[in-house]
Amino acid sequence: NAGVTQTPKFQVLKTGQSMTLQCAQDMNHEYMSWYRQDPGMGLRLIHYSVGAGITDQGEVPNGYNVSRSTTEDFPLRLLSAAPSQTSVYFCASSYPDGSGAHTFGSGTRLTVV
Amino acid sequence: RKEVEQDPGPFNVPEGATVAFNCTYSNSASQSFFWYRQDCRKEPKLLMSVYSSGNEDGRFTAQLNRASQYISLLIRDSKLSDSATYLCVVKPNSGYSTLTFGKGTMLLVSP
DSSP: OOOEEEEOSEEEEOTTOOEEEEEEESSOOSEEEEEEEETTTEEEEEEEEEETTEEEEOSOOTTEEEOOSSSSBOOEEESSOOGGGOEEEEEEEEOTTSOOOOEEOOOEEEEEO | OOSEEEOOOOEEEETTOOEEEEEEESOTTOOEEEEEEEOTTSOEEEEEEEOTTOEEETTEEEEEETTTTEEEEEEOSOOGGGOEEEEEEEEOSSSSOOOEEOOOEEEEEEO
């Protein structure tokens, strides 16, 4: 099993550009989420999904969109990149059983110039 | 008050030492508690869950004090490979798996 796969691993964008960060999992997990991690800020929840067709906002959703058309995929879209979105982005998945055993992808390092 | 607070460290200890990290959380209704480990420039990985009665996994012991809203992690006989950032994590609600992460405590184990 590959677990949670994120692409790309690195990306540089210009301000105003849009892009999609890809996330896929092959564990049949219903719950998926996106976090950003900034120095001194810890991991902050952007959006999450409890199953195909269901998404909801986390702590810092502004500037990001998500969709969940299948159980496996949960892409994160940056609509118009800003320097404040320079960060490391992690996708995670788990069973919705409250165990907390999130499996994280290896992350995408995004720089917006 | 921040939801999950940790001392950022770094904690510098020699190999073989015992080190303890603490964490406090603000939501008294929090349901579940965990320690995650994050190596430099890597993704977080679940280290262990924290149960009310306390639990142990090899050299690692976790404790929870619900009355004081306090979680601890004790590492005995530290190894060089224990060098990492340890994240205190709280699940605020029952049901869905949204987690709240502390900012982490950095541990550096030296020879």
